[in-house]
Amino acid sequence: MSQQVQEKYEESNLYKIRHSAAHVMAQAVMEMFPDGKITIGPPVGDGFYYDFDLPRNLTPEDLEAIEKRMRQIVQGKHEFKKTVISAEEAKKIFANQPYKLELIEGLEKGGLDEYGNPLKEKPEISIYQQDTFVDLCRGPHVANTKEIKQDAFKLMSIAGAYWRGDENNKMLQRVYGTAWENKKQLEEYLHQLEEAKKRDHRKLGRELEIFTFDEEVGPGLPLWLPNGAVMIEELEKLAKEMEEKAGYVRVRTPIVSKEELFLHSGHLPYYAESMYPAMEIEGVKYYVKPMNCPMHHKIFGSKQRSYRDLPLRLAEYGTCYRYEKSGELFGLMRVRSMQMNDAHIYVREDQFEQEFLRVVDLYLKYFELFGIEKYVMRLSLHSKAGLGKKYVDNERLWLKTEDMVRHAMNNGNVPYVEAEDEAAFYGPKIDVQIWSVIGREFSLATNQVDFAQPARFDLKYINKDGQEEAPLCIHRAPLSTHERMIGFLLEHFGGNFPVWLSPEQVRVISITDNQNEYAENIAQQLRENGIRAHADVSAQRMNAKIRSAQLMKVPYMLVVGENEMKAEQVSLRVRDGSQQNNIPLGEFVARAKDRIARRAKEL
RNA sequence: GCCACCGUGGCUCAGCUGGUAGAGCAGACGAUUCGUAAUCGUCAGGUCACGAGUUCGAAUCUCGUCGGUGGCUCCA
Numbered sequence: 001m002s003q004q005v006q007e008k009y010e011e012s013n014l015y016k017i018r019h020s021a022a023h024v025m026a027q028a029v030m031e032m033f034p035d036g037k038i039t040i041g042p043p044v045g046d047g048f049y050y051d052f053d054l055p056r057n058l059t060p061e062d063l064e065a066i067e068k069r070m071r072q073i074v075q076g077k078h079e080f081k082k083t084v085i086s087a088e089e090a091k092k093i094f095a096n097q098p099y100k101l102e103l104i105e106g107l108e109k110g111g112l113d114e115y116g117n118p119l120k121e122k123p124e125i126s127i128y129q130q131d132t133f134v135d136l137c138r139g140p141h142v143a144n145t146k147e148i149k150q151d152a153f154k155l156m157s158i159a160g161a162y163w164r165g166d167e168n169n170k171m172l173q174r175v176y177g178t179a180w181e182n183k184k185q186l187e188e189y190l191h192q193l194e195e196a197k198k199r200d201h202r203k204l205g206r207e208l209e210i211f212t213f214d215e216e217v218g219p220g221l222p223l224w225l226p227n228g229a230v231m232i233e234e235l236e237k238l239a240k241e242m243e244e245k246a247g248y249v250r251v252r253t254p255i256v257s258k259e260e261l262f263l264h265s266g267h268l269p270y271y272a273e274s275m276y277p278a279m280e281i282e283g284v285k286y287y288v289k290p291m292n293c294p295m296h297h298k299i300f301g302s303k304q305r306s307y308r309d310l311p312l313r314l315a316e317y318g319t320c321y322r323y324e325k326s327g328e329l330f331g332l333m334r335v336r337s338m339q340m341n342d343a344h345i346y347v348r349e350d351q352f353e354q355e356f357l358r359v360v361d362l363y364l365k366y367f368e369l370f371g372i373e374k375y376v377m378r379l380s381l382h383s384k385a386g387l388g389k390k391y392v393d394n395e396r397l398w399l400k401t402e403d404m405v406r407h408a409m410n411n412g413n414v415p416y417v418e419a420e421d422e423a424a425f426y427g428p429k430i431d432v433q434i435w436s437v438i439g440r441e442f443s444l445a446t447n448q449v450d451f452a453q454p455a456r457f458d459l460k461y462i463n464k465d466g467q468e469e470a471p472l473c474i475h476r477a478p479l480s481t482h483e484r485m486i487g488f489l490l491e492h493f494g495g496n497f498p499v500w501l502s503p504e505q506v507r508v509i510s511i512t513d514n515q516n517e518y519a520e521n522i523a524q525q526l527r528e529n530g531i532r533a534h535a536d537v538s539a540q541r542m543n544a545k546i547r548s549a550q551l552m553k554v555p556y557m558l559v560v561g562e563n564e565m566k567a568e569q570v571s572l573r574v575r576d577g578s579q580q581n582n583i584p585l586g587e588f589v590a591r592a593k594d595r596i597a598r599r600a601k602e603l
Numbered sequence: 604g605c606c607a608c609c610g611u612g613g614c615u616c617a618g619c620u621g622g623u624a625g626a627g628c629a630g631a632c633g634a635u636u637c638g639u640a641a642u643c644g645u646c647a648g649g650u651c652a653c654g655a656g657u658u659c660g661a662a663u664c665u666c667g668u669c670g671g672u673g674g675c676u677c678c679a
Contacts, residue, residue: 049674057607159674160606167676171606174674202671206614215652215670274678320679325604326670328677338679431679446679481679512636539635540642547640561638573639581639 013142014181018043020080020130020141021070021148021179022050025155027133028069029054029175032062038135039099039163039172046189047153047178051161053099058173063155066175071150078131080141090125090136099163100136152186153179196438201490202331208495208503208552210486211332220329220336222483227503230532231489232339232482234501236317238369238599239341239479242362248313248343253295255319259285265294265453266392270425274322288321293450293475296344297457300471305461307348310471311355315343317482332487333442341479344450346459346471353408356447356474360414363432363445363478370492371601375434377414378443379405380422391425392452401449401472402428424475426452436491444488448475495553496575499595499603506533506592507549508570511542511561518565522558522585529589531596546573555603556592574603 009015022041025048030036033054041050085093087108094100107125128137130145142148156176163169180186197203205211210228217223224232240250259278262268267275271290278285289295296314305312319339328334347355360377367375382391382398391398405428409416416430423429429448435441450473460468479485489501499505506526510519519535526533536545542559549557557573564570564582571581572588595603 060608157673158607161675162605165676167605171675173606176674213670219670322678325677327604327606327675329671334678340679443679477679484679509639511638514636539633541635541637542639543637544641545639550640557639559639563638571639577639579639 014179015043016140016142017148017181018048018179019139020145021153021177022048023080023128023130023133023135023137023141024070024073024145024148025066025175025177026050026052026135027073027131028066030133031069032066037097037099040103041135044176047156047176049161049174049176051163051172051174053163053170053172058158058175060158063158063175067155070153070155073131074145074148074150076131077144077146079144080139081129082126082139082141083129084124084126087125090127093127093134094136103136148179149182151183152181153177154186154190199436199438199491199494200331201333201487204490204495205332205487208490210490210503218336219326220324220334222332222335222337228486230503231486231497231501235341235479235482235485238366239315239317242365243313243315243343246313246358246362247311248315251296251299251314251316253289253292253299253316253318255321256286256288257295259287261294261298262287264456265297266425266456267291267294270390270392274324276321276323289318290320290322291475292316292318292320292340292342293344293453293473294457297453297459297473300344300346300454301457301459305346305471307461307463307469310346310348310461311351312346313343314345317341332483332490333440335481335483338481338483340481341477341485343476345474345476346454346461347474348461348463348469349404349472352404352449352472352474353411356405356408356449357412357414359447359474359476359478360409360412360430362476363447366445366478369599370489372434372492375432375444377409377416378422378431378433379409379416379418380424380429380431381418381420382423382428383421386421390421391423392427394452397451398423398428401451405430405449424448424450426450429475434488436488437494438491440491442484442488444480444484445478446476446480447478449473450475497553497555498599498601499555499592500599502553502555503532504534504552504554505531505596506556506558507545507552507554508533508535508558508560509542509545509549510535510537511559513537513539514562515560515565519558519560522560522570525585526589526592529593531589531592550575556588558588576603 019042026038026041029052030038035055037053039051039053041048087104090104091101094104104125107123123138126138127134128139128141154177156178159174159176160171161174163172178186178189180189208227209225210231211222211224213222267290275290276288278287299314300312317339319337321337324334324336345355381402387393387395427449429446431443432445433441434444454470454473459471461471463469508519508523510516516537519537523533523535546557553575555575558570559573560570567582569582570585570588571579572583573579
């Protein structure tokens with residue numbers, strides 16, 4: 001479904017403007033560095049970039065100069081002229097441009113596109129020229145440079161990027177820019193970026209006292225503050241409720257185990273670079289677990305299983321530790337200690353499809369609950385080249401299980417896209433890609449098939465005929481990790497959580513000291529009703545108390561003054577600003593309890 | 604891990620081309636007792652991330668380390 005949107009964008013005028021702006025930028029950069037090497041410069045989601053190999057690193061001042069020169073160039077109304085040429089001619093033109101020569105060879109020989117991916121047919125080779133700048137390019141472009149409005153683009157940042165996206169290649173300098181049809185659109189976009197910053201989970205996490213990082217504790221190792229701990233517990237409670245209904249049982253396993261376990265599981269052969277290095281005790285190596293699965297497989301294998309026992313659904317919200325490269329860490333979204341919302345389901349082959357769909361169904365229930373509407377299910381497959389390296393070397397089972405997943409998804413009428421070379425080492429998986437409201441994309445829920453580990457651990461059950469048979473295993477984490485989930489939810493709700501998720505659900509605000517005791521009393525009654533409440537009896541004025549409760553995004557404020565105390569009532573101010581004066585406490589308790597029990601979106 | 608940039612009290616930020624730190628908010632204390640988003644005052648709080656170097660003198664310059672940010676690679 002996103003395919004359609006992309007095709008549209010590629011045909012749009014905006015796409016041409018951005019692509020053309022990239023060429024203009026390349027012209028400006030090449031004027032500055034005549035010996036520089038150009039590579040590729042495509043449009044992207046909200047702008048464009050161009051990758052260069054330059055004699056020195058660009059500085060922010062350079063960006064200004066480049067931008068200034070670009071404005072001059074676009075005003076020149078230079079035509080974008082396309083010429084179709086032969087590979088030989090192209091090689092002559094770009095004789096001093098090694099990256100372009102590589103691209104031309106790719107086009108000529110195997111039909112590789114600029115990212116090195118194979119093309120279906122051998123494409124024609126064309127160049128585009130504007131003013132003094134010639135680029136190998138298939139287009140399309142705007143008619144002339146003046147169609148790029150001089151006040152509707154902006155260079156955004158300099159970044160490093162590997163040639164052809166391969167970390168073994170040279171790192172190039174990438175300049176990102178944004179370009180729009182007019183000044184107003186550009187300003188709107190820049191405004192959106194500002195707004196997005198306000199919803200950044202790292203900022204909200206600090207302001208709402210959800211989590212913190214400490215240099216001395218270590219990068220990627222979040223400390224959960226009391227408010228954050230409440231949220232995690234709410235997520236666990238939710239998961240436990242759902243899973244109990246769905247027939248899961250819960251287990252607990254240790255954080256470290258002997259090397260042998262991870263050799264056995266295949267983690268060390270295939271996953272070692274994402275694991276913390278071993279520690280040695282009494283001459284034996286121990287590893288901190290990056291996943292719970294090997295332990296769960298041991299639990300499966302701890303007694304003889306009958307076909308009647310399946311599906312066996314073992315759940316554990318265990319904390320795992322992965323060594324993520326330092327540059328990959330990102331707030332709560334990418335951490336080194338993470339609590340998986342994990343379970344492993346052991347099924348017979350004939351149960352696979354139904355069980356797999358039940359897991360997908362569970363995701364959808366969660367998405368509905370959180371109001372997540374924009375997502376894409378992505379079926380991640382192995383690649384032939386990765387067999388024996390990234391992936392367990394058993395092509396037959398890969399193809400078979402991939403087909404089983406496809407079949408299940410098709411039968412369940414669940415739309416999905418396929419992604420080659422993205423699977424887990426032990427089998428294909430469905431990842432759910434979602435976008436937080438501020439446009440950040442990542443995968444949340446995951447549902448993975450594992451044919452490899454059960455075999456490695458020699459897991460068996462006794463079938464109807466009394467024969468031993470190997471189960472399939474489904475790894476699933478519909479709430480992802482609690483870290484990433486809460487990071488996502490912070491941005492998704494902008495900190496305005498539904499009542500059930502709010503760390504503090506009610507703040508009781510006394511107007512003067514005379515009502516302090518009454519306020520404390522009410523907070524206590526609320527707590528006895530299972531509502532997270534506390535009284536603000538500080539020496540502040542009511543307005544200041546309301547302001548601080550609003551800033552902490554507390555869903556309900558109960559204001560109590562002389563009148564309320566006399567009448568034994570409360571005045572309710574809701575986070576959205578609405579209010580309901582002089583209601584009996586019981587009425588409010590009923591409302592709050594109802595919202596919490598239903599996990600309602602509305603306040 | 605790679606490229607670039609950044610790092611001043613809990614938070615947000617001032618501190619020009621080097622002369623040894625300042626504000627607001629938050630906090631503590633005191634005063635105020637007030638009807639739906641900030642009452643007033645006083646006080647306390649910083650080895651300017653850390654370590655070297657240059658210099659008569661460094662928060663300001665150089666190098667290194669650590670941490671963060673934007674990307675690349677990778678990913679729940």
